[in-house]
Each structure stands twice: as C-alpha cells, then as structure tokens.
Amino acid sequence: MTSPTSPIDFPEPTLIPVNGVELEVFEAGQHNAGRPIVLCHGWPEHAFSWRHQMPALAAAGYHVIVPNQRGYGNSSRPAEVTDYDIAHLSGDLVALLDHYGYEDATFVGHDWGAMVVWGLTLLHPHRVNKVISLSLPYQERGEKPWIEVMEEFLGGDFYFVHFNRQPGVADAVLDENTFRFLRNLYRKNVPLAAPEPGMVMINIANAETPPGEPLMSDSELAVFVSAFETSGFTGSINWYRNLDRNWRLLADVDPIIRRPTLMIYGDRDAVQRFEGLPDFVPDVEVVSLDCGHWIQQEKPEETTHAMLRWLAKP
Numbered sequence: 001m002t003s004p005t006s007p008i009d010f011p012e013p014t015l016i017p018v019n020g021v022e023l024e025v026f027e028a029g030q031h032n033a034g035r036p037i038v039l040c041h042g043w044p045e046h047a048f049s050w051r052h053q054m055p056a057l058a059a060a061g062y063h064v065i066v067p068n069q070r071g072y073g074n075s076s077r078p079a080e081v082t083d084y085d086i087a088h089l090s091g092d093l094v095a096l097l098d099h100y101g102y103e104d105a106t107f108v109g110h111d112w113g114a115m116v117v118w119g120l121t122l123l124h125p126h127r128v129n130k131v132i133s134l135s136l137p138y139q140e141r142g143e144k145p146w147i148e149v150m151e152e153f154l155g156g157d158f159y160f161v162h163f164n165r166q167p168g169v170a171d172a173v174l175d176e177n178t179f180r181f182l183r184n185l186y187r188k189n190v191p192l193a194a195p196e197p198g199m200v201m202i203n204i205a206n207a208e209t210p211p212g213e214p215l216m217s218d219s220e221l222a223v224f225v226s227a228f229e230t231s232g233f234t235g236s237i238n239w240y241r242n243l244d245r246n247w248r249l250l251a252d253v254d255p256i257i258r259r260p261t262l263m264i265y266g267d268r269d270a271v272q273r274f275e276g277l278p279d280f281v282p283d284v285e286v287v288s289l290d291c292g293h294w295i296q297q298e299k300p301e302e303t304t305h306a307m308l309r310w311l312a313k314p
Contacts, residue, residue, distance in 0.1 A: 010051055010223075013074070016067075018095035019088065021076035024068040025096070029058030036102045037062045038093060042111020042135070043236050044174075044182070046073055048223045049110065052300030053307065060308055065105075067096060069116070071235025073227050081167075084238040086246040090120035094127055103127070106311070110134040110296060111271075112239055119246065122253045131261040131281075132307055134295045137274035138281050141255060145244035159201045163240040173202050174233040179225050181205035186221065187212035188291065188298045190268070215294050257281040262310045264303065268292040285310060 013024045026047045037057055039050040047066040057064045068075045070092060071084060078084070093116070097105055104127050109117035114136035121128045142149065151161045163170055174181050184204045190212035204210075214221070261284040265273055269292055277284055287306045291298040 010048060011054075013047075013068075015074065016096065016099055018099055019091045021070050021078065021092065023070065023076070023092060023096065024072075024074040026054070026066045026068075028054040028064040028066075029062055032058065032061050032063045035062045036097070036100065036105035037064055038096070038105050038107050039064065039066045040069065040093070040107065040109040040113030040116055041066075041072070042109075042113045043239065044185070044224075044228065044233065045111070045113075046224055046227050048220075048227075049294075049297055051220075053296055053304050056304045056308065060311070062106075063100075065096065065100070067092070068227075069113070071238060072231060074230070077231060077235040081238050081241050082245065084235070085242040085249060086116065086119040086123070087249055089116045089239070090123050093120055094124050097127055104129045106130040106132070108132040108134070108307070109136075111136055111293070115139065118257065119250070121257050121259055122250060122255070125258060128259055130311070131257065131259050132264070132310070133261065134264045134303070135266060135269055135271050135293055137263060137265075137271075137277050138257060140274070140276060140280065141247060141250055145247040147244045160240055160243070163237050164243070167241065168234075170201055171232070171234045171237055173205050174228075174237075177205040178228050178233075180207075182224050182228065183214075183221060184210035186215040186224070186294060186297075188215050188294065189213050190292055212292075215297055255280060257284075259283070261285070262287065262307070264289065264295055264306055266291040266293060266295045266298070269295070 011026045011028060013026050015022045016025050041047055041049050047068045050066050054064050071077050107117045107128055114133040117131055118138055121131055147161060147164050150158055156165055181204055184207050187210055257280060261281050263284055263286045265288045267288050267290050289299045289302050296303045
C-alpha cells in the first residue's frame with residue numbers, strides 16, 4: 001500500500017482467500033518464519049494503524065501479519081449482517097494461520113480488534129500462544145446480552161445501541177461525511193471523559209471544529225479516508241450489530257483466558273478499565289501509557305517498547 005499520500009513505506013498487500021472471504025493482508029519479516037504475530041485493528045481503522053510497530057517487530061524476529069479484517073479496506077464485505085459475528089471473525093484468523101502453516105501465533109488487538117482476539121482465544125485457545133490487548137479489556141459476559149444492558153443504562157441513542165436499533169442511519173451519515181468524521185475522530189490530548197450518552201459518532205461527523213490535536217499527518221489521514229471512501233462503513237458497523245449474537249455464541253465457552261496476556265491502557269482513554277481483569281485473565285500484566293484511545297498511533301515508541309519488553313520475557 002505504498003502511495004504518494006503515505007509518509008512512510010508500507011508493504012504492498014496480498015489478497016488471501018480464507019474462510020469463504022478474501023482478506024487484504026500486509027506483512028513484514030517474512031524471513032522470520034516460525035514466529036508469527038498477528039496485529040488486529042479496531043474501528044474505524046485499518047491495517048495501516050500498525051505502521052509504527054511492524055518494522056520493529058520484524059527486526060525483533062517476528063513474522064508480522066496484519067490483515068484488514070472483513071468489512072475493511074479491500075477485504076471482502078459480505079452482505080449478511082450475521083457474517084460479521086465472532087465465529088466468522090475468529091474463523092478468519094484461524095484460517096489465516098492455516099494459510100501460512102502455523103499451528104498458533106501471538107495475537108495483538110486494539111479496540112474492536114481486541115474484542116476479536118479475546119473471542120478467538122476463548123473459541124480457539126490452542127491457536128493462540130500469547131495475547132496483547134490495547135484499550136479494550138476482557139468483557140465479562142454477564143447475565144444479559146451486551147446491547148440490552150447498554151440500552152437499559154445508556155439509552156437508545158447511545159451509538160452501540162443506535163447501530164443495532166436503527167440499521168443504516170449512521171452508516172449513511174458517516175459515508176456522506178467520511179473525511180470530516182475521521183479527521184474529527186482521530187484526535188489526541190482530548191480531555192478525559194466518559195462516552196457521550198447520545199449519537200456521538202454522528203455528532204463527531206457533523207462537527208465543524210474538532211477538539212484536541214490531530215493524531216496523524218494529513219498524508220497518514222488520507223490513507224484511512226481513501227480506504228473508507230472505497231469500503232463504506234456498513235461492513236465495519238456490522239461488527240456492532242452482532243454483539244448480542246456473540247453473547248449467545250459464547251454461552252457455553254470456558255470464560256477464562258488461559259494464555260499469558262499484556263493489557264495496555266491509555267490513561268486518557270474513555271474506555272473503562274475492568275477491575276475484575278485478573279479474575280478472567282489470571283496471567284496478565286497491565287501497562288498504562290499517558291495517551292488517549294488510539295494507543296499505538298498516539299504513543300508509537302512507548303507502545304512498541306512495552307510490547308517488545310513483554311514479548312522478550314521468558
């Protein structure tokens with residue numbers, strides 16, 4: 001994906017058929033066969049969000065595999081909403097390992113990518129050897145489906161709920177205002193605050209003056225904008241529309257993460273920490289960085305250092 005709008009070299013992608021779809025995959029360190037690490041982006045992001053970590057991980061001896069997951073970039077965008085549930089998303093990653101001939105790998109996830117990695121580790125624990133999660137901690141399943149709980153406490157306009165209860169509405173607004181939405185969303189040094197209890201994503205898309213400072217350069221932002229102008233937002237928002245389905249799919253799964261785990265939080269992130277994390281992830285180390293939600297992009301050197309230090313532990 002090297003382009004004149006990109007300020008750094010980024011690998012050319014390969015389209016790889018897996019699990020009934022094609023994934024656009026970027027790689028580094030292919031010569032480091034046998035030490036795979038898979039980096040999973042969040043919403044609304046792209047494999048490019050890992051641009052700072054890829055060279056360092058390859059230099060440390062890893063085969064770095066970074067997919068645009070289904071619904072993103074030039075990867076497949078199935079029409080059925082249920083094709084974006086945790087069974088399909090984790091199945092894509094399992095099939096990706098099969099493609100490369102790997103029995104297992106270290107999986108790294110940020111935001112929604114972390115949600116997928118947690119689900120993958122529960123559903124296919126033998127395919128995961130270590131977990132690194134950025135921003136989003138393990139989500140306790142609880143007694144009620146997740147969207148039902150959010151609707152009860154945060155109301156029907158909360159964006160998770162709105163995405164589910166009013167399909168297509170937010171998609172159209174974000175598609176119409178892609179540049180402004182992403183420009184306004186990708187900010188740093190924004191005051192610490194809880195998520196707004198309204199249609200925050202539509203509000204962000206409509207805002208003329210964004211808060212904080214730009215997270216990235218204009219040329220970096222252009223990579224994300226171009227990708228979403230091509231793909232639209234519906235495929236990626238369909239991940240949200242499967243939260244209650246995922247809750248049901250995980251009903252009979254052992255809820256304990258039995259793999260060494262690194263949890264990286266941003267001190268200014270609006271995503272809440274989970275105080276019960278050690279109960280569900282007993283072998284966990286927690287690191288906090290002075291940043292907001294976009295951890296690996298806002299604090300790239302510190303994030304990479306924390307990852308490599310932890311990965312080097314015996």
